Amino acid sequence: MWFRNLLIYRITQVIDLAAETLEAALASRLARPCESQELTTYGFAAPFGKGPDAPLVHATEGMLLISARKEERMLPGHVVRDALKEKVDAIESEQLRKVYKKERDQLKDEIVQTFLPRAFTRKSGTFAGIDPVAGLIYIDASSPKRAEDLLSTLREVIGSLPVRPVTTKIAPTATLTDWLKQQKAAEGFFVLDQTLLRDTCAEGGSIAAKHQDLTSEEIQLHLSTGKQVTQLSLAWQDKLTFDLDDKLQIKRLRFTDLLQDQANQDGGDDALSQQSASFFLMMRTFREFVPELLTALGGEEIPQSI
Template sequence: MWFRNLLVYRLTQDISFDAERLEAALAGKPARPCASQELTTYGFVAPFGKGEDAPLVHASQDFLLIAARKEERLLPSSVVKDALKEKVEEIETAQMRKVYKKEREQLKDEIIQAFLPRAFIRRSQTFAAIAPKLGLILVNSASTRRAEDLLSTLREALGSLPVRPLSVKVAPSATLTDWVKAQQAAPDFTVLDECELRDTHEDGGVVRCKRQDLTSDEIQLHLSTGKQVTQLALAWQDKLSFVLDDKLVIKRLRFEDLLTEQAEQDGGDDALAQQDASFTLMMLTFSEFLPALFEALGGEEIPQGI
């Protein structure tokens, strides 16, 4: 249970996240299979374990873990398009008349309904951790759409969820650019060997560097011409490495062996205990890492009126 990506959301009001009440709320929005004529369903599942008895909320110390599952029927647009074209040609040939837009749309709907029961099913799962004392919700995804799907469904289950994406006072790209220019990041942070440079002008170019010495003259030349660092690989202490972009999306999180080995030791031989140990250790690490990161980026921005 190690998050691989991270989107951070700030709770804008104090909310009591009682595990039992949250469990009851999520039970009102359970994940379920798609019916024969449904394109998609979305609901909550147990983050650990399987079966009806597995809880929808995993609580450990001051942290809560939840998971949502999306199930969707895959119906390629090209298949529908080809079937519609064939049907239209059949009607126009047999009835010697033109099939216009309104009838085409009706035919398309009929084709979709006929194909749906035979469509392939795809399932995807999204995890989120709630840290009430930190006032944060952390979603294990780099996709804001996936995160918003989970948060909006959680809002429906709870009745309200005052939350917004966390932001910082200084544009992240400005800070990341300064770090690469100075060849040094904030204390406890280390610049690694990967970045993305983007020209700020409209239709400007993009340079992506991997396994590159970012202190080189070549990189510094790009910066001197006005390019901004919009993505940068970093390490924090000796605990984790990640890629941060200018939207504050944390990608490709990697926890160092020191942490994963400690979780294995704490969890013992039981699989669920292993998951609990890794989740707890991950969240304790985030409790130190995230405040340090936001402070290094200029401090969290608190909108007026909040």
């Protein structure tokens, strides 16, 4: 259940996110298999459990968990290209004429439609934790595009979803660079052993340091020549380790054994209870961690209303 990535979105207006209301909305866009001529489908699925009776919204202490699932047919590009070339070559050889772009595109569409029913399918899921009290949505996604797929679909089914990515008053790269220069992070945070340094100029290079002593003279020399930190591995208290980049994306998120052992103890022997306990503990940790992170990075940027 533990998220491995974290993209954070601020809810900017009051909206109805009651579990019952959200459950009914998600039910209007259920995840389903691809039909024979469909490239992809996208919808909501139960985050815990299986079967028609499994709820689409898991709620605990006012915190909500939802899950979206994408199914897509895998049609390798080289297969289509090879079939298209074979078809074009046959036409040009038999009919002694050139096949131009418009006809090529039509032939390609026909080939795709022919191959689709036989193509394998791949499923992928995306989880989102919603904390109406904190006014935040946490999405376990490694890219903004994947998060936006979930948010846009959620917006469609509930009618309105006023959210924006969380940003800070000071550019994260400036704060991270200062932490590395000073060899000390904000209170509660600790620099670990991986970073990515980039030149500020457009054509500048980059240096990736992994499992390195980031207090070394070598790292300090790179910083003195103008390189800035665009990604840094960090720890928070004795609860989390993660990589933070200059776009406030968190990757390689790891919860310490202390938290996982507590979830195991709270959840007991039942699998669903274990998952529920893990989710609750994770969201409660986010309630403390995210405000501290934003404060450490200079405070959250709140756009002025027009």
